[in-house]
Amino acid sequence: MEIRELQWFAALAEHEHVTLVSERMNISQPTLSRAIRRLEARVGVPLFDRHQNRLRLNRYGEVFRAHALRAIAEIETAEQRIAALIDPDAGTVALGFLHSYGTWLVPELLAGYRSRAPRTAFELRGDAADSVVDGVRCGRLDLGLTSPRPVGDDLEWVPLREEPLCLLVPVGHRLARRRSVKLSELAEEAFVALQPVFGLRQITDRLCAAAGFTPRVAWESTELSTLRSLVEAGMGVAVVPTTGSLDRQGAVVVLLSDPGAARTVGVITPASGLRSPVAQRFLDYVCSTAHASYA
Structure with missing residues (x-):
């Protein structure tokens, strides 16, 4: 069983059209048909149902395709790894x-x-x-x-490297004119934060715990850009990285003076x-x- 025959079979299983696959794979239709018959003879069952010159992958073919795709992927991975061993710049x-x-x-x-x-x-x-x-x-x-x-x-x-964290507050917030703030001053604030699976959220929770409170998270997001936009809309305050937070139009950056306020x-x-x-x-x-x- 040759790898190219598996590749031909995978293409035929996807398109179910001999003429189309033979043109795309640059092989003749008789060559493709013989290759498929050899595969079917090897596994002992038809892989396609044939109806008036049309092919339809059957349940045996579905099983074989799953394994053929894995085999093709393994061979391609092996080729990539060997190429990397030969030339570590090209992988x-x-x-x-x-x-x-x-x-x-x-x-x-x-x-x-x-x-x-x-x-x-x-x-x-x-x-x-x-x-x-x-x-x-x-x-x-x-x-x-x-x-x-x-x-x-x-x-x-x-x-x-260390990336400093800061507090992002809406324009007009009671802390917007402050140069710095301690997290303990935020115990009553509504927070917008990333979901708990995100590293920044885990750091925020630890910093707040060290300051003596559990943050009251009113809104959760999966993107920092959404987090910043929620703050701009006045939905709460957020602990965010300083990087990318200094150019906000509807929010104000306030430095955090707590030890370890960085990621x-x-x-x-x-x-x-x-x-x-x-x-x-x-x-x-x-x-x-x-x-x-x-x-």
Whole structure:
């Protein structure tokens, strides 16, 4: 059984049209038909129902397609990994990160790395902190940019830099004219916050607990941009990163004077080590940026 025959079968299973698939795969119709008959002879059952020169994938074909697609994907992954071993600049890095890092940190890192390894490709996946951590743990991601530091000894963590946090309040709020504020002064305020799976929410909850209260969260969101817009609309106050918060028109940034009012940006990788040289090279570059920024 050849990999190209599996690829032909997968294409035919999708389109169910011999002429179309033969043209797209650049093979003759007789060659395609013979390949499908060989596959059916090997598995011992028809994979397609044939009605007046039309094909329809049957239940046996559905089972075979699921396994064929996995086999094709495994072969392609093997080819990519071998290519990376030969040339660590030409592979693909699966990089996960918090959504908010996609507006500044990720572009900064990729722009700096491009001059070193212009042929490296990236799969970029912005998500909540818990999802980024799970992605690295289960191998869907090579490395992740997240905060706070995840719990567990199955991940390596390298802190990169400190990102100060601030309080965002609506224009006209009682604290809008203040230069700084302590979180303990906000015990009676309505908060707008990210959902609990997000790292920023977890940090906010810890800071408020250290200040002696549990924040009264009136509105939850999955995006910082929505959070800031809710504050501008007067729906509450929010603890947000200083990055991207200084140019708001309908809200005012107030500094937080509480100790530890910052989130540490870090990179996580499996404790067992990275799987590809291309990911290791990018990790080395990311970690090299920490010396200038995390001080």
